[in-house]
Amino acid sequence: MITQEEAKTFFLAKNEDLGLKTLKNDPRFPQFFKNIQNRTKNGIFNIKDCLFGEKAIEKVTEFLLEKENFYAVNFSTNPIKKSKSICKLIEKSSKINSLNLSNCEFRKEMKEIIESIIKNNSITFLNISSNIFTPQSLLSLKKLLLKKNSVLVSLELTRSSLNEKAIKLISSTFKKRKWNSPLIQIDLSNNKMQSKGFISLAKGIIQAFQKANILLENLNVEQNFISSNANPFIANLIREVNSLQVLKIGRNNLGDIKEISSALAQNKTLKMIDFSSSKILDSCISNLASIHVKSLILKNNNIHPNSSFLNFCKSLKTNQTLQLLDLEGNHLEMKGANFLVNGLLENTSIIHLNIANCKITDQNCNLSDLIAYNSNIKYLNLKNNLLSNSTASKIATELMLNYSLLFLDLSLNSISFQTLKSCQFFISRNSNLFQSQTLSRLENHIQNFQNVEQDFLDSLNQLDQAKKELISKKNSLNLLNQKISSLSKEKLVLESNLKERFLSKSKKLGNQEENYNNFLQKFTETKISFDFKIRSITSRLERERKKIENLNHQLRDKIVENQIFEIQNKEEIEKLKERENQSVPNPIKNVNKNPIKNVNKNPNKNI
Structure with missing residues (x-):
């Protein structure tokens, strides 16, 4: 500047x-x-x-x-x-x-x-x-x-001063895009788009996201005369565009946001949503309990300490994602502040709490318990409430043992300068302690960095040695390249010689191939005739084999008949001998000679 x-x-x-x-x-x-x-x-x-x-x-x-x-x-x-x-x-x-x-x-x-x-x-x-x-x-x-x-x-x-028509013209560009856009942040706040303009914008962004043409992360449409008619389209935008991380829709007349709350409960990528001055219905506050955002801004929404707000505070006990809660400018009073303190006593995620200008009074107020029992909150804004020295003194007493709170704003309350000074003393102590811890962590990081730096230097030395080795290898490679270039030249010469020899050989081989083909043709013809002869001889041999088999069968039959005949002869001879023994000797001899001879001759002749 x-x-x-x-x-x-x-x-x-x-x-x-x-x-x-x-x-x-x-x-x-x-x-x-x-x-x-x-x-x-x-x-x-x-x-x-x-x-x-x-x-x-x-x-x-x-x-x-x-x-x-x-x-x-x-x-x-x-x-x-x-x-x-x-x-x-x-x-x-x-x-x-x-x-x-x-x-x-x-x-x-x-x-x-x-x-x-x-x-x-x-x-x-x-x-x-x-x-x-x-x-x-x-x-x-x-x-x-x-x-x-x-x-x-x-x-x-x-x-x-962008009106509904201007916003529709801008929205049409998202629908017509046929290529990816790097656009991730659009700020259209403080214009005159109204509900119809926002509906057109939401449809265009959703359509572009579904085509993967845009990955919008930050959208600001604050103070654009948007009414509750656009709530379904706000919810649809939150459900469909899961690249969205920051959505600012405050200073509009949203009213009943139950559908938006339901969409927020399903979305796990949105990190911050701003509902400031949106005239949200009290009955819808409890529906914001189950959302997964890290920052929830509910400034100036006329929230009262009713049953819906009580349920919202109870749900904070189990909420593990919310880190910033801004309730500035609401009508919480003492009752709502106590609801909030009871809900935050068991909460371990909220770091930043803003309840400034919430008409919180001293009567039965337990804000000091928040400082005594919650060591996670680091930023607490109690500005412009109805607090007095009694509550501020309790807060100062609890700050003696609280080393985590780094920021506390008690301005514009009925608190004496001395009490404010006491609170500021402990906050300064915590800040100095935090800075010293941060400094020690930084020193550790620096020490680690120095160690890493030494390792890096050692690595650099190793790299230098490796570089020298690479240079020597590079020189040897250059020599090899020179040898390769000379060898390549020799290779070219050899290739040309081989090519010439190959051409001459190929001519000779062409003649030899022709002779070989003629020989092969003759050989094939001879082989065919030889195969035919072999088949005819084979058939003749087969016929002769069958004849021999028939003769063998006949021979076996004759042998069997001869054996039978011999057996019969033996039996006849034995019978004749028995008769000879029984009869007279001379006549029997003469009778036995001729039959035996006749019997012996006939079989031989037949065989």
């Missing part, structure tokens, strides 16, 4: 011609840019609220284009009005990735500025809030959102 003295040098809002003349002759002009350059080594150029006009901005843009070492430029709340120099800067600069042109009194010029941003491929964070958007500039904005290969990550359009 530049100083007021430097800003006076460029104060050209009323009379730019006179300012330009003064600018040229002012000896402080070179020093002005030199001071800016010296103070912006981190690359951020910020001239917010300096009332620079068109002529001064021309000089500033010339300086920025000359240096080109700034990545973030903030021109907000300067009556620039004209766009020529800004467009030149946007189109020619390739290093600026964050540009803030909010509240620069642009009207028709917004079209030219957005057209220049379309040509730029480096701006990722863009804030063009609090300017007037004509229908032509809205069409240019649509082109910007539909740009292929866009790098735009964050877009802020707050306080731009």
Whole structure:
């Protein structure tokens, strides 16, 4: 940020011609840019609220284009009005990735500025809030959102009087996209979209998310005249778009949020939701007990200490995800504060609690128990309540043994300076202790880092040795490459020689192949005839074999007959001998000779 003295040098809002003349002759002009350059080594150029006009901005843009070492430029709340120099800067600069042109009194010029941003491929964070958007500039904005290969990550359009039609035009870009968008943050707060505009926006975002064309993480639609008619679509947005991490829908007339609470209970990726000044019904507070967000903001919702709030406080006993609870500006009173304290005594997750301006009184108030028995809370805001010295003294007493509370705001209560000083003493003690613990942890981290650094240095030495070895190996590889190159040349020569030899051999082999084919044909014919002869001989042999088998069968039959005949002969001979023994000797002999001879002859002849 530049100083007021430097800003006076460029104060050209009323009379730019006179300012330009003064600018040229002012000896402080070179020093002005030199001071800016010296103070912006981190690359951020910020001239917010300096009332620079068109002529001064021309000089500033010339300086920025000359240096080109700034990545973030903030021109907000300067009556620039004209766009020529800004467009030149946007189109020619390739290093600026964050540009803030909010509240620069642009009207028709917004079209030219957005057209220049379309040509730029480096701006990722863009804030063009609090300017007037004509229908032509809205069409240019649509082109910007539909740009292929866009790098735009964050877009802020707050306080731009965008109505239902303008929001529908923006929503249509999400439906029409056919490629992925890097856009993760959209701020449309403080406009006039109304319920119909939000419904169109929610449908477009859901459709783009289902096509995987957008992964929106942060959406701000605060103060847009959204009514309870849009609650089902808010719930559907929470259910369907699980990339969403921050949703701000406060300062709208939401009323009954039971459906939204049900969607929040199902969603486990949303980290923060803001219901500030949303006129939420008391009966819906208990439904927020089972949600999984880390930050829940319920400012200024006219919450009373009824049964619904009691159930909400009871559920805090088992809630393990909520870390920040903001109930500022509600009618909790002493009864609601006690409900909350009883619920938080067993809670181990909440770190930040804001119950400022909740009309909490001293009567039977047990806020000191929260400090005595809950060591997780580190930030406690009790500002602007109806507390007195009695409660503050109890808190100071409990702070003696509490070493975890780092921030306590008791301002705008009826508490004496001495009591506030006592509380502040213990808070300072805790802060110093926390800082010392943090310092010791940092020292440990530094020691670990030093050890890691030593290990890293050792690794570097090893890498150096390895590098030397690699260099030697590289040299040997170079020698090998030289040998390989020489061998490749020899290889080429050998290949050419072999090719010639192969061609000559192939010619010879061609003739030999022809002779071989002729021989093979003759051999095949001979083989066929030989096979035929073998088959005929084989058939003849088969027939002869069958004949021999028949003869063998006949021979066996004859042998059997002969054996039978011999047996019969023997029996006849034995019978004859018996008869011979029984009869007279001489006649028997003569009779026996001839029969025996006849018997012996006949069988032999037959055989």
